[in-house]
């Protein structure tokens with residue numbers, strides 16, 4: 130059976146972070162009930178149309194913890210999934226309680242992704258976050274006490290005012306919680322965000338490279354292996370949902386602005402929750418637009434995604450003379466002579482190196 134995954138978008142946030150370009154709203158709380166009903170309807174329709182059984186489900190946002198846990202569990206329960214499916218919910222540290230985690234557990238959720246970002250109050254303020262880093266410990270205790278089999282901590286490096294010492298403390302404090310998985314992202318300036326309008330607060334490439342090397346050293350020393358440029362895990366805790374995207378498998382996104390992919394065709398839903406609810410209620414399709422990738426683009430994207438992972442790409446993806454020029458960045462796979470992988474310095478240059486495929 131080919132891999133298939135489901136993404137569910139929850140577009141509500143308590144406040145908008147300065148760097149965030151995701152489709153989220155802070156003034157649509159009154160729509161939560163109708164939105165969850167619309168999600169259930171969209172899922173039911175897809176099931177009737179023969180949607181495959183999911184091996185992974187990822188509920189992201191936005192802030193899924195802003196909607197009632199039992200109602201979210203019902204939405205998840207309406208998605209046909211294998212008995213061993215990986216089911217992840219993205220959580221904000223401020224909202225995580227043991228009761229909520231137990232509700233998720235009874236709804237089949239087996240993985241939490243917690244938006245920690247930083248353990249330093251002034252860095253959180255600089256990112257425009259409202260959560261309190263002191264709540265991270267309480268949230269992780271609740272996750273563990275509920276018997277959740279796996280969890281991830283999301284971290285961001287490169288905010289204005291973050292020193293290398295601040296970042297080291299963030300990573301060390303995150304590691305003290307013994308997480309099985311960490312995603313660490315360099316702060317990215319997204320067009321149209323408040324951060325984009327403040328060039329003096331934009332991250333510095335060299336500073337971000339130093340912070341990347343530091344996090345990689347600290348995580349590796351703690352037994353979390355890098356398995357994709359921005360992702361580290363203990364063996365067996367790699368995100369199966371992530372791999373589904375990187376392997377260009379089929380996935381279906383539900384909710385406003387959610388993206389789907391099937392055999393080279395990508396499509397995405399209407400962007401606002403208001404319009405999404407309205408169209409579902411009328412029985413209209415919620416697809417806003419689509420694109421079909423030609424074979425060449427599909428192949429290039431596949432290589433680009435694979436190069437970022439620890440499996441790398443087949444050696445013949447590059448010309449031999451190019452490989453000789455790239456020896457600091459691209460090296461033979463440690464166990465598979467037919468493949469090549471990025472070095473750590475190469476991981477920092479993954480996009481540039483992708484431009485060198487033959």
Ligand SMILES: C[S@@+](CC[C@H](N)C(=O)[O-])C[C@H]1O[C@@H](n2cnc3c(N)ncnc32)[C@H](O)[C@@H]1O
Pocket residue numbers: 148149150151189190191192219220221243244245246283284285314315316317318319
């Ligand atoms: C879609 S967000 C939603 C998670 C949750 N609402 C939160 O913010 O904690 C998923 C993750 O993407 C990362 N992220 C979002 N925007 C980013 C940006 N501009 N640069 C770097 N990382 C970003 C953050 O680490 C965040 O936890």
Ligand code: SF4
Pocket residue numbers: 141142143144145146149150151153190191192244
């Ligand atoms: S980063 Fe997360 S909490 Fe902040 S606005 Fe974006 S989705 Fe909402």
